[in-house]
Amino acid sequence: MSRRLGAVILVLAAALLGLVWSAAPQSPPLYDGLANCSGPYKYLNPPAGLGPQHRNPTSGSTVEHVKNGKFTESVVQTKQAPARAPQALIQLGDGAVNLPSGITTVRLTVRPVPPPAPISNGVLDGNVYLFRAIGNDGSSLTLDPKIGGLLQLKKTGQELSARMELYRGGKWVPQSTLSFVNACYLATDARSFGYYALIAPSHESAFLTRYLPLLIAAIIILVLVITALVAIRLSRRVPTVEEAG
Amino acid sequence: MSRALSASTPVLLLLGLASAVGLRVAIGAPSVAESQGAGLVFAGALALVLVAAGWRPGPPHPSSILVGLAGAAVLVAGPLWLHLTSGLTEQAMPLTSFPGWALLIVLIAGTEEMVLRGALFDSCGRVVGPAGAVAVTSIAFALIHVPLYGPAAIPLDLAVGMWLGGLRLLTGSAAAPATAHIAADLCGWWLL
Numbered sequence: 277m278s279r280r281l282g283a284v285i286l287v288l289a290a291a292l293l294g295l296v297w298s299a300a301p302q303s304p305p306l307y308d309g310l311a312n313c314s315g316p317y318k319y320l321n322p323p324a325g326l327g328p329q330h331r332n333p334t335s336g337s338t339v340e341h342v343k344n345g346k347f348t349e350s351v352v353q354t355k356q357a358p359a360r361a362p363q364a365l366i367q368l369g370d371g372a373v374n375l376p377s378g379i380t381t382v383r384l385t386v387r388p389v390p391p392p393a394p395i396s397n398g399v400l401d402g403n404v405y406l407f408r409a410i411g412n413d414g415s416s417l418t419l420d421p422k423i424g425g426l427l428q429l430k431k432t433g434q435e436l437s438a439r440m441e442l443y444r445g446g447k448w449v450p451q452s453t454l455s456f457v458n459a460c461y462l463a464t465d466a467r468s469f470g471y472y473a474l475i476a477p478s479h480e481s482a483f484l485t486r487y488l489p490l491l492i493a494a495i496i497i498l499v500l501v502i503t504a505l506v507a508i509r510l511s512r513r514v515p516t517v518e519e520a521g
Numbered sequence: 522m523s524r525a526l527s528a529s530t531p532v533l534l535l536l537g538l539a540s541a542v543g544l545r546v547a548i549g550a551p552s553v554a555e556s557q558g559a560g561l562v563f564a565g566a567l568a569l570v571l572v573a574a575g576w577r578p579g580p581p582h583p584s585s586i587l588v589g590l591a592g593a594a595v596l597v598a599g600p601l602w603l604h605l606t607s608g609l610t611e612q613a614m615p616l617t618s619f620p621g622w623a624l625l626i627v628l629i630a631g632t633e634e635m636v637l638r639g640a641l642f643d644s645c646g647r648v649v650g651p652a653g654a655v656a657v658t659s660i661a662f663a664l665i666h667v668p669l670y671g672p673a674a675i676p677l678d679l680a681v682g683m684w685l686g687g688l689r690l691l692t693g694s695a696a697a698p699a700t701a702h703i704a705a706d707l708c709g710w711w712l713l
Binding site for chain 1: 552555595596599602603630651652655666676677678679680681683684686687688689690691692693702705706
């Protein structure tokens, strides 16, 4: 009986899993786990009260040789200490960088920079990172928007509702952001190089999101306590005549 | 066992579970899902709940382990599809930090399963039957993850809770859901 019921429940659960995955394919992909980010976030301008371990963020660069006039796949990421995740990286596929004639090498760089303009639509969560591609003649190269690249920025862990934004045309523009319930970074399908940052909503809502887990935990505990009290009360009720007999 | 004692056991286990979650949130907030210290304390608190409940796991049967691994393959299928289609091919974390992370995953997922699909499932089954036990443990599984991942994770965690409950019923042992849970969580290293 239990085995048959188990099989029925497995079928129902599989159908429900398929439904949830198809309805929300980008998040959350895994149901549980522990974010595998280690080490403190390093700020260009650390918030007050943070120690020296939160200072001196790193940059990164790599040089790629052009093969047959075409850019080949590459990754550039900030340098990190052993057992530490990079704070910023971009993965580029074959042909992702537009190459004018005569370009033989491409230097890809990523570095933390001050915000190019004040952020009026939220709170900066971490550093602004400038991603660039530079040809051997010193010219700035562009990303082919049809191919793009996968860009990842590490979360500081201080703002739960941050999203990826790109500084373009004098303002910060929200990007389609891939979020993963137990990953320590956010990702976007970048269509251009430039200034990228994680930006959270205003301080007021950031305050709410910071304490939201505590609030939800308190509500859950309260519900479970009430359930417990009701269950204990019901289990100790006086038996009816039929039950006593 | 008297009816009062029988009914109060799952309730006390749920209270113990809620206390462990509260402890984890208090230590790890605001980044509860990223706090390894909070995760370790959570696993320790769940182990204490198991000791208090007097629940002892039996020796795992090899077939339960195999069923658990097959169960993990199903749980990983969706994230694997997303991983392959989103182009996330670069693992940002160096492999040297994998052992410590994996050990913590095993501790957390293992104690979660022993409490939920072990002690709680057994005690609920005696009071509300096997289907009721699946329902209670699935809801509890979804609720304990809300402070970590937010309400958006409830539908998925309910479905996964049902899946793990189904494995428990199918094999009659907590070893299968524990294997599935641990193996799927460990796969997260390569899938995120």
